[in-house]
Amino acid sequence: MSVKSIVLYPEDKEILRAKCRPVKSVSSWVRQLAQDLVDTLNHHPEGVGLAAPQIGAHSRVVVVRLGGGPGSEREPDAPMPLINPTIIEARDERRDFDGCLSIPGLYGETVRPHYLRVKGLNMAGRVFDRVFEGFDAVVVHHELDHLEGVLFIDRVESLEYLYRVVEGDDGQLVRIPLTPVTRSE
Ligand code: NI
Numbered sequence: 210m211s212v213k214s215i216v217l218y219p220e221d222k223e224i225l226r227a228k229c230r231p232v233k234s235v236s237s238w239v240r241q242l243a244q245d246l247v248d249t250l251n252h253h254p255e256g257v258g259l260a261a262p263q264i265g266a267h268s269r270v271v272v273v274r275l276g277g278g279p280g281s282e283r284e285p286d287a288p289m290p291l292i293n294p295t296i297i298e299a300r301d302e303r304r305d306f307d308g309c310l311s312i313p314g315l316y317g318e319t320v321r322p323h324y325l326r327v328k329g330l331n332m333a334g335r336v337f338d339r340v341f342e343g344f345d346a347v348v349v350h351h352e353l354d355h356l357e358g359v360l361f362i363d364r365v366e367s368l369e370y371l372y373r374v375v376e377g378d379d380g381q382l383v384r385i386p387l388t389p390v391t392r393s394e
Contacts, residue, residue, distance in 0.1 A: 226358040235334035243290035260355030271352035278344030294329035319364040
């Protein structure tokens with residue numbers, strides 16, 4: 210894999226804020242970008258999605274691992290690339306778990322559609338048109354946000370929905386709310 214392309218936690222956060230351009234075709238360059246995303250996500254088993262800006266590219270390519278999420282009994286699927294993904298329909302908004310490999314250690318709850326119909330291209334350059342439901346829809350929506358320069362922290366409505374996760378004495382993961390900011394007045 211092209212390790213040099215990994216900028217998951219870029220010092221220059223503007224890399225994550227730029228809007229991405231559609232690709233003209235699924236060229237060998239685009240396939241390599243998608244493969245770099247797959248390889249990078251495979252190095253982060255805790256992650257369920259990754260978007261091109263997170264490895265420093267500003268083309269509309271993301272990868273997602275379906276079937277995972279809180280409460281899922283099984284490991285999520287292998288990373289699947291979505292190229293030029295476009296939302297056709299989004300509904301059934303609910304509050305759900307959110308987090309991002311580019312913002313390690315911080316989690317939150319955001320409101321996102323749990324029914325998402327997306328059109329785009331697969332690695333073979335063929336058009337796909339499919340529906341993602343439940344947490345899969347949340348994951349795809351989060352990754353598509355990255356292509357617009359939007360991060361999950363933008364969608365967290367208030368500090369009470371933002372928290373860190375640490376391992377407690379008994380080995381269980383516990384949520385630690387962020388300390389409220391003290392205002393000097
Ligand atoms: Ni993310």
